Amino acid sequence: xxxxxxxxxxxxxxxxxxxxxxxxxxxxxxxxxxxxxxxxxxxxxxxxxxxxxxxxxxxxxxxxxxxxxxxxxxxxxxxxxxxxxxxxxxxxxxxxxxxxxxxxxxxxxxxxxxxxxxxxxxxxxxxxxxxxxxxxxxxxxxxxxxxxxxxxxxxxxx
Amino acid sequence: xxxxxxxxxxxxxxxxxxxxxxxxxxxxxxxxxxxxxxxxxxxxxxxxxxxxxxxxxxxxxxxxxxxxxxxxxxxxxxxxxxxxxxxxxxxxxxxxxxxxxxxxxxxxxxxxxxxxxxxxxxxxxxxxxxxxxxxxxxxxxxxxxxxxxxxxxxxxxxxxxxxxxxxxxxxxxxxxxxxxxx
Amino acid sequence: xxxxxxxxxxxxxxxxxxxxxxxxxxxxxxxxxxxxxxxxxxxxxxxxxxxxxxxxxxxxxxxxxxxxxxxxxxxxxxxxxxxxxxxxxxxxxxxxxxxxxxxxxxxxxxxxxxxxxxxxxxxxxxxxxxxxxxxxxxxxxxxxxxxxxxxxxxxxxxxxxxxxxxxxxxxxxxxxxxxxxxxxxxxxxxxxxxxxxxxxxxxxxxxxxxxxxxxxxxxxxxxxxxxxxxxxxxxxxxxxxxxxxxxxxxxxxxxxxxxxxxxxxxxxxxxxxxxxxxxxxxxxxxxxxxxxxxxxxxxxxxxxxxxxxxxxxxxxxxxxxxxxxxxxxxxxxxxxxxxxxxxxxxxxxxxxxxxxxxxxxxxxxxxxxxxxxxxxxxxxxxxxxxxxxxxxxxxxxxxxxxxxxxxxxxxxxxxxxxxxxxxxxxxxxxxxxxxxxxxxxxxxxxxxxxxxxxxxxxxxxxxxxxxxxxxxxxxxxxxxxxxxxxxxxxxxxxxxxxxxxxxxxxxxxxxxxxxxxxxxxxxxxxxxxxxxxxxxxxxxxxxxxxxxxxxxxxxxxxxxxxxxxxxxxxxxxxxxxxxxxxxxxxxxxxxxxxxxxxxxxxxxxxxxxxxxxxxxxxxxxxxxxxxxxxxxxxxxxxxxxxxxxxxxxxxxxx
Numbered sequence: 001x002x003x004x005x006x007x008x009x010x011x012x013x014x015x016x017x018x019x020x021x022x023x024x025x026x027x028x029x030x031x032x033x034x035x036x037x038x039x040x041x042x043x044x045x046x047x048x049x050x051x052x053x054x055x056x057x058x059x060x061x062x063x064x065x066x067x068x069x070x071x072x073x074x075x076x077x078x079x080x081x082x083x084x085x086x087x088x089x090x091x092x093x094x095x096x097x098x099x100x101x102x103x104x105x106x107x108x109x110x111x112x113x114x115x116x117x118x119x120x121x122x123x124x125x126x127x128x129x130x131x132x133x134x135x136x137x138x139x140x141x142x143x144x145x146x147x148x149x150x151x152x153x154x155x156x157x158x
Numbered sequence: 159x160x161x162x163x164x165x166x167x168x169x170x171x172x173x174x175x176x177x178x179x180x181x182x183x184x185x186x187x188x189x190x191x192x193x194x195x196x197x198x199x200x201x202x203x204x205x206x207x208x209x210x211x212x213x214x215x216x217x218x219x220x221x222x223x224x225x226x227x228x229x230x231x232x233x234x235x236x237x238x239x240x241x242x243x244x245x246x247x248x249x250x251x252x253x254x255x256x257x258x259x260x261x262x263x264x265x266x267x268x269x270x271x272x273x274x275x276x277x278x279x280x281x282x283x284x285x286x287x288x289x290x291x292x293x294x295x296x297x298x299x300x301x302x303x304x305x306x307x308x309x310x311x312x313x314x315x316x317x318x319x320x321x322x323x324x325x326x327x328x329x330x331x332x333x334x335x336x337x338x339x340x
Numbered sequence: 341x342x343x344x345x346x347x348x349x350x351x352x353x354x355x356x357x358x359x360x361x362x363x364x365x366x367x368x369x370x371x372x373x374x375x376x377x378x379x380x381x382x383x384x385x386x387x388x389x390x391x392x393x394x395x396x397x398x399x400x401x402x403x404x405x406x407x408x409x410x411x412x413x414x415x416x417x418x419x420x421x422x423x424x425x426x427x428x429x430x431x432x433x434x435x436x437x438x439x440x441x442x443x444x445x446x447x448x449x450x451x452x453x454x455x456x457x458x459x460x461x462x463x464x465x466x467x468x469x470x471x472x473x474x475x476x477x478x479x480x481x482x483x484x485x486x487x488x489x490x491x492x493x494x495x496x497x498x499x500x501x502x503x504x505x506x507x508x509x510x511x512x513x514x515x516x517x518x519x520x521x522x523x524x525x526x527x528x529x530x531x532x533x534x535x536x537x538x539x540x541x542x543x544x545x546x547x548x549x550x551x552x553x554x555x556x557x558x559x560x561x562x563x564x565x566x567x568x569x570x571x572x573x574x575x576x577x578x579x580x581x582x583x584x585x586x587x588x589x590x591x592x593x594x595x596x597x598x599x600x601x602x603x604x605x606x607x608x609x610x611x612x613x614x615x616x617x618x619x620x621x622x623x624x625x626x627x628x629x630x631x632x633x634x635x636x637x638x639x640x641x642x643x644x645x646x647x648x649x650x651x652x653x654x655x656x657x658x659x660x661x662x663x664x665x666x667x668x669x670x671x672x673x674x675x676x677x678x679x680x681x682x683x684x685x686x687x688x689x690x691x692x693x694x695x696x697x698x699x700x701x702x703x704x705x706x707x708x709x710x711x712x713x714x715x716x717x718x719x720x721x722x723x724x725x726x727x728x729x730x731x732x733x734x735x736x737x738x739x740x741x742x743x744x745x746x747x748x749x750x751x752x753x754x755x756x757x758x759x760x761x762x763x764x765x766x767x768x769x770x771x772x773x774x775x776x777x778x779x780x781x782x783x784x785x786x787x788x789x790x791x792x793x794x795x796x797x798x799x800x801x802x803x804x805x806x807x808x809x810x811x812x813x814x815x816x817x818x819x820x821x822x823x824x825x826x827x828x829x830x831x832x833x834x835x836x837x838x839x840x841x842x843x844x845x846x847x848x849x850x851x852x853x854x855x856x857x858x859x860x861x862x863x864x865x866x867x868x869x870x871x872x873x874x875x876x877x878x879x880x881x882x883x884x885x886x887x888x889x890x891x892x893x894x895x896x897x898x899x900x901x902x903x904x905x906x907x908x909x910x911x912x913x914x915x916x917x918x919x920x921x922x923x924x925x926x927x928x929x930x931x932x933x934x935x936x937x938x939x940x941x942x943x944x945x946x947x948x949x950x951x952x953x954x955x956x957x958x959x960x961x962x963x964x965x966x967x968x969x970x971x972x973x974x975x976x977x978x979x980x981x982x983x984x985x986x987x988x989x990x991x992x993x994x
Contacts, residue, residue: 023945024862045724047195047300051582053726056575060265061300064291089298091198096726098711103720107711111704111733118696118703126684126692168673171617172666175624179659184717185637186648186655196722 022055026063028070037070040079043097044069044086053096197298197306197317204231204306204314205296209286212261212268212275219260219286225312228339229258230305230331232282233294235266236274238302244321245278251327252281257335261285264294264302307331309338343408346396347487353389353440354477356382360447360470364463368535376463383447383466386473390444394428394437397486401428407493410434410486416499416913418888426510430501432634432650433486435513440476442514442521443469446550450525457546464532465525472524475657483650499888499913508568515561516588520626522554523591526598527623530616531665534672539612544605547619549972551602555595556968562588563961571923576856576932576949578957581730583638586709587629590702594622597698600691608680608688608753613673614695620669624662625702630654637713686756690748697741704733742795742846745839746802750809764809768801783855792850800843807836834971838964845960851953858950864943872929872950875899881935881944888913894935894944896922904933930954 022041028034041055046062054062054069065086072082086094098104199205210218224231232248234241252259261282263271268287275282288294297306298317307316316334318326360382367375397410401424406412414434415427423430429438447469454462480486504510529547533539565585570578579585598618604611632638635651682688708725715723746768750761762769775797779790808814810832811824857872868877879895884907891907898904904922911918924931929952938944 022860024860027860043726043728045726051580051726056577061291064295068292068295087198089198089295090300091196091298091722093195093722093724096724097728097732098723098725103715104711104723107707107723107725107729110707111700111737114703114707115697115700115737118700119693122692122696123684126682126689165670165674168613169670171621172663172670175659175662175666179655179663181714181717182631182635182637182655182658183652185713186635186651188648194722 022066023063026066026070028074030074033070033073036079037066037073040069040073040082041066043083043095045094045096047090047094194319195298195300197314199298199314200317201313201315204308204312205293207286207293207296209262209288209293212263212271212285212287217284219262219284221312223284224260224308225310227258227310228335229260229308230335231260231262231308233262233264233297233299233302233304233306235264235302236270237266240321241274241303242278244303244323245281247322247324247327249279249281250324251322251331252283255327255332257331258283262294262297262299263287264299265289265291305331307334307338342396342399342403343405343487343489346393346400347485349389349393349396350437350477350487351481353386353393353444354474354481356386356389357470357473357477360386361467361474362470364467364470365535368460368463368467371460373459376459379463379466379470380451382470383444383451386470387444387448390437390441394441397434397437398425398428400487401425404497405493406495406497407489407491409488409490412490412494412497414499415497416888417496418913419499419505420887422507422510423505426504429513430504430510433480433484435517436476436480436484437486438514439517439521440473440480442517443473443476443524446521446525447473450550454546461529461532461536461543461546464535465528468528468531469524472528472661475661479650479653479657483647483653496913499911502889502909502911502914502916502918505888506568506572508564508571512561512564512568515557515564517561519554519556519558519561519588519595520591520623520629522550522557523595523619523623523626525550526554526595526619527661527665530619531668533616534665534668537672537675539605539616539676541606541609544602544615548599548602548606551595551598551619552968552972555592555599556965556972558588558592558595559961559968560965562592563958563965566961567958570954571921572918575934575947576858576930576951576954578954581708581727583709584629584633586705587625587632590705590709591622591625591629593698593702593705594618594625597695597702598622600694600698604688604691605679608682610679610682610688611692611695612679613669613676616673616676617669618695618699620662620665624658624665625706627654627658627661631658638709680754682753683755685751685758687748687751687753689756690744690751693744694741694748697737697744701734701737701741704737705730708733739791739795742799742842745842746799746805749803749806749835749839765798765802765805768798768805771801772798786854789850789854792846792854796843796847796850798843799846800840803836803839803843807832830974831971834967834969834974836967837970838967841960841963841965841967843960844956844963848953848956848958848960852951852957856949856951859946859948861946862938862943863946864940867943869946869948871931871948874931876904876931876933876948878944878946881938881940891920892935892944894922894933894946896933898924898931904931906933906935908935908937925955927955928953 022038028037038055042053044054044065046052046054046057046059046065048059048061049057052062054065069082069086072085077085083095087099092099092101098107100108204221204224206221207224208218208220230251248259251257259282261284263285266287266289268289271285271287286293291299297314301319303321305318305322306314309315315338316330318330322331360379363382364376364379367373367378400408400411401415402421404411404415404417404424406415410431410433411427414431415424419427428434447466450457450462450465450469454465457465526547529543529550533543562585565588566578569580570576598615601611601615601618605615631651631654634647634654636648637651680688708729711725712723715721746765747758747761750764751758772794776790776794779793783789807828810828811821813821816824859869859871861869863869863878865878865880868875870876875898877897879897881892881894884891884893886909889909889911891909893905893907896904896906902924904924906922907920909918909920910916919934919936922933924933929950932949932951934947936945936947
């Protein structure tokens with residue numbers, strides 16, 4: 001399986017001729033829309049690459065997706081609608097910013113939970129411990145015993 | 159803090175790592191491909207399609223052609239090396255098993271596709287030509303070859319990414335076809 | 341012949357590591373001095389054997405001996421010598437051999453320089469090192485033999501991936517492995533302490549140099565990799581939150597935490613079991629990184645050829661090393677608790693906060709990196725976790741960390757005065773406010789850059805403030821300040837420099853991310869383009885020939901006459917094409933030119949970047965590395981200050 005992916009990648013690369021991502025001809029005329037397109041592109045995964053966004057990737061499919069993204073923006077879609085368009089075809093995997101759904105709750109709320117646990121653990125460790133409070137003062141018998149013990153120790157040399 | 163709770167806390171890292179290792183072991187199971195993208199269209203109707211044929215004068219591929227019986231749609235291109243490798247398997251599927259095989263020529267030049275099929279044989283009932291790749295994107299195609307199984311109602315029921323081997327046909331394609339044909 | 345020698349040496353080294361891993365442990369348990377001292381000799385013997393083996397591997401690469409499978413797969417006669425040598429470790433098998441070489445070097449170093457260590461501890465540390473070595477040796481001999489032969493031998497090889505034929509990348513793996521292996525020493529100390537059943541300030545003193553060395557090397561390795569990506573990949577990026585990048589970042593975060601918590605153990609005998617846990621986890625994360633890169637469970641630009649069989653072996657190593665250590669921890673650590681008490685607001689408290697934030701950050705990176713894998717295995721489908729996630733979760737955690745880093749060093753041990761510390765940071769506060777205002781004024785209202793620059797100023801001035809406090813600058817006569825400055829321990833300078841480095845890095849990251857400018861256009865010779873207030877003219881694009889490639893080279897000239905010559909190279913053996921960006925740095929910003937496809941008639945596709953303060957990222961990292969090295973050279977670390985049993989042993993005989 002890995003070999004065919006490699007062959008496919010190589011094939012794509014060689015055939016497409018390594019182009020730079022976002023060719024001059026791709027950009028939208030409207031600067032604001034183009035800025036939106038670039039920002040969105042950075043959130044869309046290039047499906048045939050190893051962990052790149054379509055904004056960075058040189059692959060053919062990335063280029064196609066960049067163009068489609070721009071078409072949809074120019075047609076008036078909102079950012080969310082453009083993302084939905086791509087997710088409908090490729091699934092959640094295409095979004096580099098994972099959606100907040102039940103299956104990703106752990107992912108999104110995890111860090112805050114971890115931080116709370118960490119800080120909570122530190123607080124638990126640091127709070128004053130009753131067990132180590134000031135010991136009860138010694139009474140006369142105990143004090144005498146202590147003096148005796150210290151005297152013995154002193155004779156042997158500390 | 160009570161003693162048992164304390165001991166449990168100290169054992170927590172060990173338990174966590176054990177779970178982690180178990181999960182990794184599952185991830186190593188053969189057949190798992192981390193780069194495969196599962197289809198978002200399973201059990202959904204195949205997107206509307208109206209493509210010309212790669213052959214002049216012959217009917218192309220339209221949505222209606224994908225209804226009425228279960229079909230296998232194979233996405234291929236003449237420049238795709240694994241497509242050559244899987245071609246005999248496809249031919250056997252179409253001719254030997256009598257499966258209706260539809261061709262989807264993706265990001266390819268019709269002339270090159272014709273030459274490809276002339277050389278290797280044409281197992282397809284009909285072929286749609288998608289030189290721009292747009293129709294493919296609607297299907298969630300992200301590379302070639304890919305193979306889809308559709309049921310009689312024209313819904314996508316299964317997607318196979320990569321070249322088909324004889325084992326894939328026996329182990330996945332034929333069973334799914336039998337299932338969706340009922 | 342040479343390959344066979346290499347293989348035999350490796351087998352002998354494996355046997356030695358087996359002995360090193362068992363004999364001293366028994367010796368320490370039975371108090372047999374000779375058996376414990378055997379560890380020293382075994383460690384030295386292992387170094388010799390592994391060095392011979394590694395030398396043989398480099399030799400077959402340099403000789404271009406294509407009857408060795410590894411050389412045929414990764415080298416070529418036309419390759420420059422440096423890359424023939426670097427090619428020895430630019431692949432799975434060779435990099436494992438480099439790993440055990442560095443492991444052997446560290447083992448020998450502990451054997452030679454660890455004279456102050458008590459015999460039992462030293463024996464146990466070296467034994468654990470030996471066992472780790474055994475794990476990797478068996479991995480190599482069982483699944484990844486570097487010296488496997490190829491019959492018949494091809495006339496020439498497949499060449500090394502052109503992307504790897506680069507000086508920065510040639511040194512990036514050795515630096516990283518120095519870091520990972522250094523962490524293995526900290527791990528060995530931790531496990532040895534668990535076996536012994538005690539952790540005390542002396543132990544922390546001994547662990548410190550190894551942890552420092554590991555941290556310094558990891559910092560350098562990660563920075564090198566990042567710098568390489570920046571100038572090689574052509575679009576000005578330097579961190580992609582790629583799984584394998586994260587796999588090296590997590591150990592770094594934990595190593596930083598370990599460095600800080602070890603000082604609490606050393607000075608105040610507190611946070612002991614936490615520090616032990618950190619040492620085990622830090623090394624465990626290194627092993628996990630090894631697993632992720634070599635097993636194929638994750639897609640990444642970094643992954644070596646994946647092989648589930650190898651992945652399983654590494655996973656077993658991981659399970660035994662980390663699982664075993666943590667099982668020992670679960671049993672022994674509860675009886676190790678206790679130690680110096682301290683108030684929440686104190687130096688220890690600040691360091692604990694530092695540790696909690698770093699650990700939470702590492703856990704966040706862990707979650708983001710592995711979530712797609714876990715979800716997929718659990719049948720939840722495929723999901724992508726990319727840079728947007730990490731920017732939203734990791735970056736906010738760093739804010740309190742940077743804030744605290746300026747305050748912490750000014751707090752006293754055991755009980756600190758927060759208000760007094762903050763008052764002493766008045767200058768840092770003003771600097772932060774000025775930075776924030778300047779950012780708002782110059783670049784408009786954008787919350788990210790404002791916070792980033794303010795934090796950088798806060799920490800930078802804060803670090804200098806702490807130094808000024810120590811030298812009583814401006815509060816005592818200049819002569820006294822100078823005298824104090826000269827007598828400050830090097831470790832103090834190391835800390836100041838490292839913290840300054842962090843501030844510089846934060847500034848670099850903030851500015852280059854927020855105010856990056858880009859131009860993508862088609863240019864013909866003679867065309868000009870304006871970027872970041874300066875004009876760049878393309879003079880011509882001409883073919884050039886290199887040792888194993890041909891290239892189209894563009895020639896850009898700036899207003900001031902500086903020349904940039906980016907290339908688009910075609911390596912004829914593998915057939916790959918790479919772009920070599922031309923970067924002109926002014927120290928305060930980088931101008932980055934890349935030439936792409938095109939021809940004389942339609943013009944050439946050109947990409948230009950201007951990134952302010954991006955050199956400060958590497959400068960900051962360099963400062964951290966130098967700070968680490970400074971601390972390492974502190975006399976107190978080497979002079980046997982930690983003779984644990986020396987004093988009482990003289991007095992009481994019995």
